[in-house]
Amino acid sequence: MRQQIGGETFTRLRQYGSGRVFEGLDLDRVKFDSCILAQHDDPGLGLVVRDVTISRSSAANCSVHGVRFEDVTVDGLSLAKLHQLSGCVFKHVTLKGRIGPLMTTPVNYGMEERLQAEFNAAIESYYRDVDWALDISEAEFSDADFYMVPGHLVRRNPETQFLLHRDVVDKTQGVELPVYAGIAVSRFELTPFDSLVAIAPRRSKNFAQYLEDLEYLRRAGLAE
Structure with missing residues (x-):
């Protein structure tokens, strides 16, 4: 019961x-x-x-x-x-x-x-x-x-939630990434998994910047 x-x-x-x-x-x-x-x-x-x-x-x-x-x-x-x-x-x-x-x-x-x-x-x-x-x-x-x-x-909702694979780390070596994109990629240093979801939180005061930075990865073919 x-x-x-x-x-x-x-x-x-x-x-x-x-x-x-x-x-x-x-x-x-x-x-x-x-x-x-x-x-x-x-x-x-x-x-x-x-x-x-x-x-x-x-x-x-x-x-x-x-x-x-x-x-x-x-x-x-x-x-x-x-x-x-x-x-x-x-x-x-x-x-x-x-x-x-x-x-x-x-x-x-x-x-x-x-x-x-x-x-x-x-x-x-x-x-x-x-x-x-x-x-x-x-x-x-x-x-x-x-x-x-x-x-x-x-x-996930692909409009604001982005799937990244571990190979993004090698592909962005030497590349200056936008702030939130860089944070998302750096998470592979902490996780044992080969994929993760990076989130642009809708209720954050920095939502627009989160979204722009993560969209950079998608436009570059580095996120889904």
Whole structure:
């Protein structure tokens, strides 16, 4: 049976550690403040959020690490500042509506090297069996960077969301790129994947510049 939660505020909620599954939830107008959903010791990614919808909600000062998100839909998420989804993986996750600044990043660099390597290997392996990871085609971001998700597994709006392949790095050696185009290309230094999606966030005050810079790559045959 699904659980409906509406209009509640969760402050300093801590869900820490692997071997947990949160599923069958519909959250509407929920606020998360200074909450943690994380695990740092299980490369098997046993901390799972599955079959969950979130609508018209917000988060502030929250931390997310090492979570497996599957069959999740987020429709409208206000974020007080940039939130990082670190060491997380995604399968059939849809982001739409107005979404605050959001970024996927590698696992915590403070972890021991062996554990980092095990996490990274598990993340790469996970995506080999995923038909699509993220659908961001209807999202209106204020800022967004999902370089830690394989770009070819992202459903996107090609008007503002550009698919880049790793060979763009060699093709632009010695070329002075526009600022946001250069940032997008540089993300291949951080990701293990051979493709990524670069985003011109519609709700950013710099949207026009983002779009112009990324269109430069497309005109040059360096992005799709």
